[in-house]
Amino acid sequence: TVGAGRIGTAVLRRLKPFDVKLHYTDRHRLPDEIEKELGVTFHQTAAEMLPICDVVTINAPLHPETENLFNEAMIGKMKRGAYLVNTARGKICNRDAIARALESGQLAGYAGDVWFPQPAPKNHPWRSMPHHGMTPHISGSSLSAQARYAAGTREILECWFEGRPIREEYLIVSGGKLAGAGAHSYSAGDATRGSEEAAHFKT
Structure with missing residues (x-):
């Protein structure tokens, strides 16, 4: 897995019973006890990890x-015939590089529920590329997820109106700067360029 935060670690836990060799890369290394419990191998970078993996899942x-991150060069570091799963954000993968890798056989398959831009234009190459499994990004629409969102939003608003600090795991930006979970997980800057392409969906 590229990314081993809350979701990436949950993915590793679910994969462990299948007797596979687990590898991960993340900005923050997991504690020793979790690495031992899951039997995972840490790699400093995705480029270092990719050549040994048959399946790569993005959870960043x-x-x-x-x-x-997954541009032509990075995909070229993967085993020929490997599979790539992206349930994180569509723009982590270069749209055209993914399509070319599937057409050439560099990737045996691509699966995901995230697109860039969203909604995807009718001519988006991921709609017609070979060996793919794409769905809408709807995992957050389960009843349990909606209940968590509602409870979290309520807590944040109550803290704000009562002048209490917002929990670190809910905090992304404070005072115009990354804070809390945001400072742990993100780097400063803009990754939204190109989103205007979604307007093509309407034509």
Whole structure:
């Protein structure tokens, strides 16, 4: 997994019973006890990890460090015939590089539920590229997820109106700067360029 935060670590836990060799890369290394419990191998960079993996799953946020991370060069470091799963953010993968890698056989398959831009234009190459499994990004629409969102939003608003500090895990920006979970997970900058392409969807 590229990214081993809350979601990436949950993915590793779910994969462990399948007797696979687990590898991960992240800005922050997991504690020793978790690495031992899961039997995972840490790599400093994605480029270092990719050549040994048959399946790579992306579980990282989109920010300047991850924008277009899986471009032609990075995909070229993967095993020929490997699979790539992206349920994080569409823009972490270069749209055209993914399509070309599937057409050439560099990637055996691509699966994901995230697109860039969203909604995807009718001519988006991921709609017609070979060997893909794409769905809408709807995992957050489960009843349990909606209940969590509602409870979290309520807590944030109550803290704001009562002048209490917002929990670190809910905090992304404070005073115009990254803070809390945001400072831990993101790098400063803009990763939204190109989103105006979504307007093509309407034509």
